[in-house]
Amino acid sequence: MLPRVQQTTNYDLFKDHTINRDIQVKTPKYLELEASMLKTGWWDSKAAVVYPLDRSGKHTIVEGHNRFNVAKEHKLVVKYLIDEQRIPLPEREDSGGRPIWSLADWVASHLKDGKNPNYQILNDFKNRTGIPISTSIALFMVGNKGETSDWGRDIRRGTLRISDTTHSEAVAEIVRVCTMNSIPYARRSGFIRAVSQVIRTGIAPKDALIKKIEMCVNIMKKKRAVTDYLSVLNEVYNYRQFPRIDLATEVRNSIIAEKRRLMEKNIAEQIKAGTRPVRVHGKFAKSAARLEGRTP
Numbered sequence: 204m205l206p207r208v209q210q211t212t213n214y215d216l217f218k219d220h221t222i223n224r225d226i227q228v229k230t231p232k233y234l235e236l237e238a239s240m241l242k243t244g245w246w247d248s249k250a251a252v253v254y255p256l257d258r259s260g261k262h263t264i265v266e267g268h269n270r271f272n273v274a275k276e277h278k279l280v281v282k283y284l285i286d287e288q289r290i291p292l293p294e295r296e297d298s299g300g301r302p303i304w305s306l307a308d309w310v311a312s313h314l315k316d317g318k319n320p321n322y323q324i325l326n327d328f329k330n331r332t333g334i335p336i337s338t339s340i341a342l343f344m345v346g347n348k349g350e351t352s353d354w355g356r357d358i359r360r361g362t363l364r365i366s367d368t369t370h371s372e373a374v375a376e377i378v379r380v381c382t383m384n385s386i387p388y389a390r391r392s393g394f395i396r397a398v399s400q401v402i403r404t405g406i407a408p409k410d411a412l413i414k415k416i417e418m419c420v421n422i423m424k425k426k427r428a429v430t431d432y433l434s435v436l437n438e439v440y441n442y443r444q445f446p447r448i449d450l451a452t453e454v455r456n457s458i459i460a461e462k463r464r465l466m467e468k469n470i471a472e473q474i475k476a477g478t479r480p481v482r483v484h485g486k487f488a489k490s491a492a493r494l495e496g497r498t499p
Contacts (some may be wrong), residue, residue: 206284206285206286206287207284208250208283209282209283210245210280210281210282211281211283212278214271214274214281215261216261216262217262217263217264217281217283218259218261218263218264219263219264220264220265220268220292222292222312222361223268223312224304224311224312224315225311225315226269228272237273237277240273240274240277240279241273241277241279244279245270245279245281245282247282249267249270249282250282250283251284252265252267252283252284252286253267253283255286255287255289262283262285264283265286265290265295266295267283302355302359304359305337306336306337306355309358309359310322310325310326313361313363314326316361318361319361319362319363321363322363324365325339325343325365328343328371331375333390334375334378334390334395335392338392340358341396342370342375342395342399345399345403346367346369347364347365347366347367370399370402370403373402374395374398374399376409377398377402377413377416378395380413380416381423384416384417385420386416386420387425388425388426393429393431394426394432396429397430397432397435397436398432400429400454401436401440401450403454404453404457406453407436407448411440412439412440415440415444416439418442419438419439419442422435422438422439423435430451433450433454434451436450
C-alpha cells in the first residue's frame with residue numbers, strides 16, 4: 204500500500220536531516236522552483252519524503268528540503284509522505300534507480316557534518332589544486348586501491364578513508380606545471396585522467412614527464428577524450444627518447460592487470476565466504492578457474 208500524501212502549514216513539525224546539503228537560494232534552479240511553486244503550489248507528485256515523528260515530535264526531511272524552504276518562506280501548504288521504512292539517505296534512489304545525490308553532493312554534505320576528517324583532506328586538495336571534485340575523487344581512488352572495494356558507497360555513507368596521497372599529489376604537480384606553462388586544458392578531466400593513467404604504470408616517472416612537458420609545450424594541443432590525451436602524452440614523453448616507449452600500450456596493460464587483481468580479490472572473498480563465484484569468461488577466465496580450483 205502506497206503512503207498517503209499529507210499536508211500541513213505547521214512548519215515547526217519538520218527539521219532538516221543532519222547531513223543535508225546547504226540550500227542555495229540564489230541559484231537559477233532554486234529561483235525557477237520558487238517561481239513554479241508560487242504559481243501552482245506544491246504538487247502531490249513532488250511531495251517531500253520524511254521519517255516518522257521522532258522523540259522531539261518532529262519529522263526529519265530526507266527529500267524535498269528546497270521545496271520545504273520555499274513553502275515556509277512564502278507560507279505555502281507543505282505536501283509530504285512518511286517513509287515508515289526509514290531508508291537511510293545514502294541508500295535512497297530516484298525513480299530511475301539512481302542515487303538522489305552526486306558524489307560531489309555527498310562530499311559537501313559530510314564536509315558540513317564534520318565527523319570524518321578525510322572529507323576535509325579531499326576538499327583541501329580540490330581547493331589547493333583547482334582539480335574538480337569528481338576528478339579529485341578519481342585520483343584518490345587510484346592512490347588508495349586497498350582501502351575499499353566501493354568508493355561511491357563509502358563516500359555516501361560517510362566512511363571515506365584516505366591513507367595515501369602520493370598518486371594524487373604526483374598528478375597535481377604535473378597539472379600545476381601545465382597550468383604555469385599556460386596549457387589551457389591543464390585542469391580538464393580528460394587530460395588529468397590521462398596523466399593519472401600514465402603515472403600509475405610507473406613507466407614514466409613524474410619528474411621525467413614534467414621535464415618533457417616543459418620542453419614540448421608547443422605540441423600539446425587540446426583534445427577531446429582521455430585516449431587522445433594519452434596520444435599527446437605519448438608523443439611528449441618520447442621526444443628525444445630512445446628507445447621509444449608506447450605509453451598507450453603500457454596503460455592498457457596496467458588497466459587489464461588492475462581489473463584482474465580486483466576480479467581475483469572478489470572471487471577469493473566469495474570463496475572464503477562460501478558463496479559460489481560468478482563464472483568469468485574471456486581474458487580473465489583462467490585466473491578465475493585457478494582461484495575456483497577447476498579447469499578452465
